[in-house]
Amino acid sequence: DGARILIKGGTVVNAHRAEEADVYIEDGVVVAVRPNIPVGDDNVRVIDATGKYVMPGGIDPHTHLAMEFMGTVTIDDFFSGHAAALAGGTTMHIDFVIPVNGNLTAGLESYKQKAANAAMDYGFHMAITKWNDEVAREMEVMVKEHGINSFKFFMAYKGSLMVTDDLLLQGLQKCKSLGALAMVHAENGDAVAEGQQRMIDLGITGPEGHALSRPPILEGEATARAIRLAKFINTPLYVVHVMSIDAMEEIAKAKREGQRVIGEPVVSGLVLDDSWLLDPDFTIASKYVMSPPIREVGHGKALQAALSSGILQLVGTDHCTFNSTQKVFGSDDFRKIPNGVNGLEERMHIIWDSMVESGKISITDYVRVTSTECAKIFNIYPRKGAILEGSDADIIILNPERSFVMGAHAHHSRSNTNVYEGRKGKGMVEVTISRGRVVWEDGILNIAPGSGRYVRMQPFGYVFDGIEKSDAAYRASLRAPVQRGKAVA
Numbered sequence: 202d203g204a205r206i207l208i209k210g211g212t213v214v215n216a217h218r219a220e221e222a223d224v225y226i227e228d229g230v231v232v233a234v235r236p237n238i239p240v241g242d243d244n245v246r247v248i249d250a251t252g253k254y255v256m257p258g259g260i261d262p263h264t265h266l267a268m269e270f271m272g273t274v275t276i277d278d279f280f281s282g283h284a285a286a287l288a289g290g291t292t293m294h295i296d297f298v299i300p301v302n303g304n305l306t307a308g309l310e311s312y313k314q315k316a317a318n319a320a321m322d323y324g325f326h327m328a329i330t331k332w333n334d335e336v337a338r339e340m341e342v343m344v345k346e347h348g349i350n351s352f353k354f355f356m357a358y359k360g361s362l363m364v365t366d367d368l369l370l371q372g373l374q375k376c377k378s379l380g381a382l383a384m385v386h387a388e389n390g391d392a393v394a395e396g397q398q399r400m401i402d403l404g405i406t407g408p409e410g411h412a413l414s415r416p417p418i419l420e421g422e423a424t425a426r427a428i429r430l431a432k433f434i435n436t437p438l439y440v441v442h443v444m445s446i447d448a449m450e451e452i453a454k455a456k457r458e459g460q461r462v463i464g465e466p467v468v469s470g471l472v473l474d475d476s477w478l479l480d481p482d483f484t485i486a487s488k489y490v491m492s493p494p495i496r497e498v499g500h501g502k503a504l505q506a507a508l509s510s511g512i513l514q515l516v517g518t519d520h521c522t523f524n525s526t527q528k529v530f531g532s533d534d535f536r537k538i539p540n541g542v543n544g545l546e547e548r549m550h551i552i553w554d555s556m557v558e559s560g561k562i563s564i565t566d567y568v569r570v571t572s573t574e575c576a577k578i579f580n581i582y583p584r585k586g587a588i589l590e591g592s593d594a595d596i597i598i599l600n601p602e603r604s605f606v607m608g609a610h611a612h613h614s615r616s617n618t619n620v621y622e623g624r625k626g627k628g629m630v631e632v633t634i635s636r637g638r639v640v641w642e643d644g645i646l647n648i649a650p651g652s653g654r655y656v657r658m659q660p661f662g663y664v665f666d667g668i669e670k671s672d673a674a675y676r677a678s679l680r681a682p683v684q685r686g687k688a689v690a
C-alpha cells in the first residue's frame with residue numbers, strides 16, 4: 202500500500218554500522234536513511250524511536266509450518282506462525298518444502314497452498330528424500346523456475362525422510378552443478394535406530410530416552426561425514442540445527458582448513474539444557490523433545506561462544522510446534538513423541554537478552570546473526586536483511602529498557618505449550634513493520650492473511666566461478682605429472 206512512515210530519532214543498526222538516523226518509508230520500501238529527515242506533510246505517519254534501536258526485521262532460516270510429520274501436522278500454519286513471528290520481530294522466514302512421495306513439484310504445489318494465508322514474506326528450501334532421474338530434473342526446475350536455491354538432506358529419521366550416503370553424494374553433486382546450497386540434518390539415522398532399540402530394551406520409554414538414544418557423538422559423526430562428502434564433491438555445505446559441541450567442533454575444523462561450511466545454531470540449543478527431559482510430568486518433559494536433542498549443560502554455552510566468534514554464523518529456530526495433545530502420542534514410547542519445539546516468536550528477544558545484554562555480541566552482530574547473514578547466504582541481500590535505500594521496509598523498533606515474560610499465556614502460536622514458559626528478560630520489540638505496514642504495535646497485531654509474498658532466491662554466482670576455477674586447477678594438477686614424464690623421456 203502507499204503508506205508513508207518516518208521513524209525519527211532512533212539508532213539505526215545494520216550489520217555493517219550503527220548510526221543515529223531517521224528512516225523514511227514509502228510504498229513498502231526504504232526511501233531514505235539519514236539524520237534529520239523533515240516531516241514532509243500531514244499524510245506521513247511519524248514514529249518516535251528516541252532511545253530505541255531501529256533494525257532490520259529478523260529472518261528465520263529454519264521453520265516447519267503446517268508440516269506433516271510423525272503421524273501429525275505441526276500446529277502453526279502460515280497464518281498463526283506469521284502472527285507469532287511478527288509479534289516477535291521476525292519479518293521473513295524460510296520454510297522446508299517436503300516432497301509428496303518424493304515428488305518435488307507436488308510438494309511445492311502443496312506448500313504454495315499452505316502459504317496462501319501468509320501474512321509476511323517467506324521463502325522455501327526443498328527437502329530431497331528420494332533419488333532418481335526425475336528428482337534430479339525437478340531440482341533443476343526448482344532452481345531455474347521456482348526461486349529455490351537450497352536443498353536439505355535428512356541424515357536421520359530412518360524409514361521416512363532419511364537419505365543414504367549414495368543419495369547425499371548425488372544430491373551434493375546436483376547442488377554443485379545448479380549453484381544451489383546443500384543443507385543437512387546431521388545425525389546418524391542408523392545408529393539412532395539402534396540407540397532407540399537399546400533404550401526400549403532397557404525399559405527406558407520416557408522422554409529422557411529420546412536424548413539417551415541419540416547422543417552428541419552421532420551428531421558429530423554425521424556432521425563430519427557430511428562435511429567430508431561436501432569436500433569430496435567440492436561444494437558448500439550448510440549444517441542446520443547444530444546442537445552439540447561435537448558437531449560445532451567439526452565445523453570449526455573444516456573452516457580452519459578453508460572449507461565453506463555454514464553452521465546454524467537454533468535458539469533451543471543455545472539456551473536450554475536436557476534437564477527438562479527428566480521432568481516427571483510428561484506434558485512438560487515431552488515439550489522439549491526435538492532432534493537432534495537438547496543437550497547437557499555446557500553445550501549451549503559453547504554454541505554461544507562459537508556464534509560470537511564466527512564459527513557458527515546465523516541463528517534459526519527450527520520452529521516445529523505441537524500442542525500437548527499431539528505430544529501425548531508418545532506417552533508410552535518416546536519414539537512416538539512428535540519432534541519439535543517453538544521459537545519463531547521468541548528468537549529475537551532471547552538472542553538480544555542472552556547475548557547482547559551480556560556483551561557476548563555487539564548490536565551490529567545481533568543484526569548480522571538474526572537477519573543479514575541469512576539474507577546474504579540465501580542471496581536476497583540487500584533487499585532483505587538491511588535498512589538501506591531500496592531495501593524492503595521490514596523493520597523492527599526494539600526498546601532495550603522494557604522487560605518481557607514469555608509463555609503460552611501471551612504467545613501467538615496456536616500451541617498450548619511453550620518451551621520458554623516463564624522466561625524473563627530485557628529488550629522488547631515494540632513495533633514491527635512488514636513491507637511498509639505497521640503490523641505490531643502496543644501489543645496489538647494487525648495482520649492480513651494473504652498479504653505475505655513469496656521471495657524467490659537466485660542460485661549462487663560465486664559457486665559457479667568457484668567450480669570453474671577449482672575444476673580447472675584440478676585438471677591442471679592431473680596434467681602436470683604427464684608433462685613432467687614427457688620432459689624426462
Ligand code: URP
Nearest residue numbers: 386491492519521540541
Ligand atoms: O525435531 C525437529 N527438529 N523437528 C523438525 C524436523 C527437523 O528435523 O528439522
Ligand code: ZN
Nearest residue numbers: 306342346347
Ligand atoms: Zn513448475
Ligand code: ZN
Nearest residue numbers: 386441442492
Ligand atoms: Zn532437522
Ligand code: ZN
Nearest residue numbers: 263264265519
Ligand atoms: Zn527443522
